Amino acid sequence: MKVLVPVKRVLDFNVKVRVKSDQSGVDLANVKMSMNPFDEISVEEAVRMQEAGTATETIAVSIGPEKCAETIRTSLAMGIDRGIHVKTDAEVEPLAVAKILKAIVEEEKPELVLLGKQAIDDDSNQTGQMLAALLGWPQATFANSITKDGDSLTVGREVDGGIQTIKVSLPAVVTVDLRLNEPRYASLPNIMKAKRKPIDAKTPDDYGVDISPRLTTLKVAEPAGRTAGVKVADAAELVSKLKEEGVI
Ligand code: AMP
Numbered sequence: 001m002k003v004l005v006p007v008k009r010v011l012d013f014n015v016k017v018r019v020k021s022d023q024s025g026v027d028l029a030n031v032k033m034s035m036n037p038f039d040e041i042s043v044e045e046a047v048r049m050q051e052a053g054t055a056t057e058t059i060a061v062s063i064g065p066e067k068c069a070e071t072i073r074t075s076l077a078m079g080i081d082r083g084i085h086v087k088t089d090a091e092v093e094p095l096a097v098a099k100i101l102k103a104i105v106e107e108e109k110p111e112l113v114l115l116g117k118q119a120i121d122d123d124s125n126q127t128g129q130m131l132a133a134l135l136g137w138p139q140a141t142f143a144n145s146i147t148k149d150g151d152s153l154t155v156g157r158e159v160d161g162g163i164q165t166i167k168v169s170l171p172a173v174v175t176v177d178l179r180l181n182e183p184r185y186a187s188l189p190n191i192m193k194a195k196r197k198p199i200d201a202k203t204p205d206d207y208g209v210d211i212s213p214r215l216t217t218l219k220v221a222e223p224a225g226r227t228a229g230v231k232v233a234d235a236a237e238l239v240s241k242l243k244e245e246g247v248i
Contacts, residue, residue, distance in 0.1 A: 038116025
C-alpha cells in the first residue's frame with residue numbers, strides 16, 4: 001500500500017501567538033515554525049506501517065513557501081521515502097489544498113492519504129474531508145487506531161465519550177488524532193540520510209489548480225483576558241461568596 005502524507009508548516013505549538021495590531025491576523029515575523037503536530041503523528045503512523053510491511057512506499061507533500069522543504073525534510077528524517085513540495089508564497093485555503101492533493105493522488109495513485117485532523121494555525125479541520133469528497137473516497141476522521149485487513153482498514157475514531165470503530169474500504173482518506181501514537185525523534189544518522197532523499201519541486205499551476213482565495217478574514221482578536229481570582233479563608237467564606245455572586 002502506497003501512503004501519501006500531507007504535512008503543513010505552522011507556527012510552533014510552544015510559541016505564544018501575538019495578534020497583529022491591525023487585527024488582520026497573527027504575527028509570523030521571526031517566530032519558530034514547525035511541522036503541524038497532528039502531521040507528525042500521521043508521519044509516524046506511515047513510517048510504522050512501512051516498518052510493519054503494510055506500506056510499500058511513503059510520500060510526504062507540503063504546499064507553501066520555500067521553507068516548507070524543511071518540514072518535508074523532517075518527515076524524511078523520520079523515515080518517509082520521498083517528498084513533493086508544491087511551492088507558493090500565497091496563502092492556500094483548505095479547498096485549494098484539497099484540490100492540489102487530489103491532483104497528486106491521481107498522479108501517484110496511493111491507496112491511503114493520511115492527514116492531520118486539523119492544522120493548529122487556522123484550526124480549519126476541513127482538508128481531509130474535502131479531499132475525500134473530491135476523490136469520492138471513504139473517509140475515517142479522528143483516528144485513534146488504524147489496522148489494515150485485506151482491502152480495508154479498521155479505524156478506531158475518537159468521539160465524545162468513547163471510541164467508535166468503523167471499517168473503510170481502500171483507497172481511503174484518514175485523518176489522525178492525538179492519541180494514535182507518539183512520534184519519534186529523528187536520529188542523527190537518519191537526518192544525514194534524509195539529505196539524500198529526493199524532493200520534487202512543483203507549483204499549483206503544474207496541477208492546474210486555481211488557488212485564489214474564497215474567504216476574507218474580517219478580524220482576528222485575542223481571547224478576553226481573565227480577571228484576577230480572590231483568596232478565601234475557608235469553605236464557609238467560599239459558599240457565602242458564591243451566593244453573593246449568584247453562582248449557587
Ligand atoms: P486543516 O483542514 O487546515 O485543519 O488541515 C488538516 C490537515 O490537512 C493538516 O493536518 C495537513 O495534514 C493537511 N494540510 C493542510 N494544509 C496543508 C498544506 N498547506 N500542505 C500540506 N498539508 C496540508
